Amino acid sequence: MGTTQLETVPEPKYWHLKNVLTEALDSEFSVGEILPNERDLAARYGVARATLRQALEQLELEGRLQRRRGVGTTVAPPRxxxxxxxxxxxxxxxxxxxxxxxxxxxxxxxxxxxxxxxxxxxxxxxxxxxxxxxxxxxxxxxxxxxxxxxxxxxxxxxxxxxxxxxxxxxxxxxxxxxxxxxxxxxxxxxxxxxxxxxxxxxxxxxxxxxxxxxxxxxxxxxxxxxxxxxxxxxxxxxxxxxxxxxxxxxxxx
Amino acid sequence: MGTTQLETVPEPKYWHLKNVLTEALDSEFSVGEILPNERDLAARYGVARATLRQALEQLELEGRLQRRRGVGTTVAPPRxxxxxxxxxxxxxxxxxxxxxxxxxxxxxxxxxxxxxxxxxxxxxxxxxxxxxxxxxxxxxxxxxxxxxxxxxxxxxxxxxxxxxxxxxxxxxxxxxxxxxxxxxxxxxxxxxxxxxxxxxxxxxxxxxxxxxxxxxxxxxxxxxxxxxxxxxxxxxxxxxxxxxxxxxxxxxx
Missing domain, CATH: 3.40.1410.10 (Chorismate lyase-like)
Incomplete structure (x- = not known):
């Protein structure tokens, strides 16, 4: 996953981040892979933890990520x-x-x-x-x-x-x-x-x-x-x- | 809405609170009514703000509450x-x-x-x-x-x-x-x-x-x-x- 800093954009920051993460999921990650932890991810994309969490929640809602206790966040298989x-x-x-x-x-x-x-x-x-x-x-x-x-x-x-x-x-x-x-x-x-x-x-x-x-x-x-x-x-x-x-x-x- | 303190229960606290709030919505509130603010609600039910928020999110997911910026939380009409x-x-x-x-x-x-x-x-x-x-x-x-x-x-x-x-x-x-x-x-x-x-x-x-x-x-x-x-x-x-x-x-x- 890249280290692109998010530029200031008119759309909500978490939304932009979600789209960036979606592309990363499509191109760099495979199903079942565990994502880096929130602190590392937030740092990589230059966003606050709260912004990152909002983006992750979106991706979970869309069925792209699974968050499970004790396992962390993994890339979900297609529905x-x-x-x-x-x-x-x-x-x-x-x-x-x-x-x-x-x-x-x-x-x-x-x-x-x-x-x-x-x-x-x-x-x-x-x-x-x-x-x-x-x-x-x-x-x-x-x-x-x-x-x-x-x-x-x-x-x-x-x-x-x-x-x-x-x-x-x-x-x-x-x-x-x-x-x-x-x-x-x-x-x-x-x-x-x-x-x-x-x-x-x-x-x-x-x-x-x-x-x-x-x-x-x-x-x-x-x-x-x-x-x-x-x-x-x-x-x-x-x-x-x-x-x-x-x-x-x-x-x- | 009552002032019942939630007792310790085996199910998650927010879940129990959600059920208590559901009953209150059915019996005490009418469609379109604005709920008391989070601080007051948390105090009434003797729960932490985080717990209250989780319960409110559930109720929003179930279509019982609407949360709108500048308006607050209102009781939703049936879907x-x-x-x-x-x-x-x-x-x-x-x-x-x-x-x-x-x-x-x-x-x-x-x-x-x-x-x-x-x-x-x-x-x-x-x-x-x-x-x-x-x-x-x-x-x-x-x-x-x-x-x-x-x-x-x-x-x-x-x-x-x-x-x-x-x-x-x-x-x-x-x-x-x-x-x-x-x-x-x-x-x-x-x-x-x-x-x-x-x-x-x-x-x-x-x-x-x-x-x-x-x-x-x-x-x-x-x-x-x-x-x-x-x-x-x-x-x-x-x-x-x-x-x-x-x-x-x-x-x-």
Whole structure:
């Protein structure tokens, strides 16, 4: 990495520094490489530590750097494309989906989910916890809320909780004819529980995908899935196996 | 807002504080209200300023608070749902879409876009800049890259740049039969130019939506759109006029 002093520029200093660092990452560093420490970096670029930190935060937000306790700052690999919506509508757990059912509890749903499901505020719904692993890394944690009305034949003989129960709920859900699914994506911060599953600190930026599944003219299930924003790029539609790189500006080569 | 001192808890202090503040926002504050200053808040909750700031940053990330220079920290309104993908595939600018064409320049595309379009590295493509306003607020800025091959009959008589040129490019593009569109969503940070259009500071978190439009068996156009992450919730599919609230945990009522 060079020793260029930053000249006075009209744009914010950290922003200019970020662009300089981006070029350095593209040309001089390889994935997984550990960056020099903050003091050395600040000195090399002739900026204050605070400016450097702001630039590093930006690069982390853009998925270019990973900062981990005890390891330091490393150059991040390109984000993984994880398929969220396909052309075809399918129930969660149907076919060969990428999720592992981990657990199932009966509990009241959060108020907004209750509203979508039109269940009573205190009514228990089946809450299926699932996790998604891609390329050996945890990429998402999901809570799927299924009211009793959607799985009327769920036998009392099935396991009362755990993965077996989760699979039983999904199996019953698949008996309904899926009429539509609608999604919303927004920025969130990882809850303590999600953070643990995703191997991140609580509060890390996540992409929250809420899916509403329609069957029988009503919302039959609601899923709230939390994707790591640092390593994931959510893809919609079937790109026919062609990789989409949605951050064109990041690639200088 | 109460004066509860935070007890020692196993979870990070700022995280616990964030949850306490979330409840206070739900129960004691109304949208647009200005929060007490940091010193007062830190004293009330018996936490260090650094802890308070971390909690406030979380709440900003979750879209609960807005921090603006000269105004202070205010309680944010719920995020707007902005439709990104519908069941039906349409070209940008077709029908009654929410975008305003602002400008059009001929310039080389960024390398990754060039790759998708399979155009030459130095080849000029039509670059249409569009903006999207919702409920009176700028919500997104877009760059749409259209190679010459996709608009072969673009007449030399049309305006050489500006909004009229942009509309002419879109009009010509619509002559092609759209065969598919594929999207990717990821977290990014606003460029200086986007930030200006979106009325945010450079580096603010944005949701970057890259869309690849297929026609004639190849990528006919690529759009890179930048949505404000603080005010927007991206919706996919047609929810039939029913509002999806994807952050169930945020609503305590």
């Amino acid at each position: 993984m494309g994880v398929a969220v919506g396909s052309e075809e509508q399918t129930w969660p757990g149907e076919g060969d989906d990428a999720w592992q059912a981990a657990d199932c509890q009966a509990a009241p749903a959060p108020p907004a989910v209750t509203e979508l499901l039109e269940t009573g505020r205190e009514e228990d719904v089946h809450t299926v916890r699932r996790t998604r692993v891609s390329h050996g890394q945890p990429v998402a944690a999901e809570l799927l809320y299924v009211p009793d009305a959607s799985v009327p034949d769920l036998s009392g003989i099935d396991a009362p909780s755990g993965a077996a129960r989760a699979r039983a709920v999904l199996r019953e859900l698949h008996r309904l004819e899926l009429e539509g699914e609608y999604r919303a994506v927004e920025l969130g911060s990882a809850s303590a529980e999600d953070a643990k599953e995703l191997d991140r600190l609580p509060g890390s930026p996540v992409l929250v995908v809420t899916t509403r599944f329609y069957a029988g003219g009503r919302t039959a299930a609601v899923s709230v899935a939390t994707y790591r924003a640092d390593t994931c790029r959510l893809t919609f539609g079937d790109a026919g196996g062609v990789e989409i790189d949605p951050t064109p500006e990041r690639r200088a080569s | 707007m749902g902005v439709a990104v993908g519908s069941e039906e595939q349409t070209w940008p600018g077709e029908g009654d879409d929410a975008w305003q064409a602002a400008d059009c320049q001929a310039a080389p595309a960024p390398p990754a876009v060039t790759e998708l379009l399979e155009t030459g590295r130095e080849e000029d493509v039509h670059t249409v800049r569009r903006t999207r306003v919702s409920h009176g607020q700028p919500v997104a800025a877009e760059l749409l890259y259209v190679p010459d091959a996709s608009v072969p009959d673009l007449s030399g008589i049309d305006a050489p740049s500006g909004a009229a040129r942009a509309r002419a490019v879109l009009r010509e593009l619509h002559r092609l039969e759209l065969e598919g569109e594929y999207r990717a969503v990821e977290l990014g940070s606003a460029s200086a130019e986007d930030a200006k259009e979106l009325d945010r500071l450079p580096g603010s978190p944005v949701l970057v939506v890259t869309t690849r439009f297929y026609a004639g068996g190849r990528t006919a156009a690529v759009s890179v759109a930048t949505y404000r992450a603080d005010t927007c919730r991206l919706t996919f599919g047609d929810a039939g006029g029913v509002e999806i609230d994807p952050t169930p945990e945020r609503r305590a009522s």
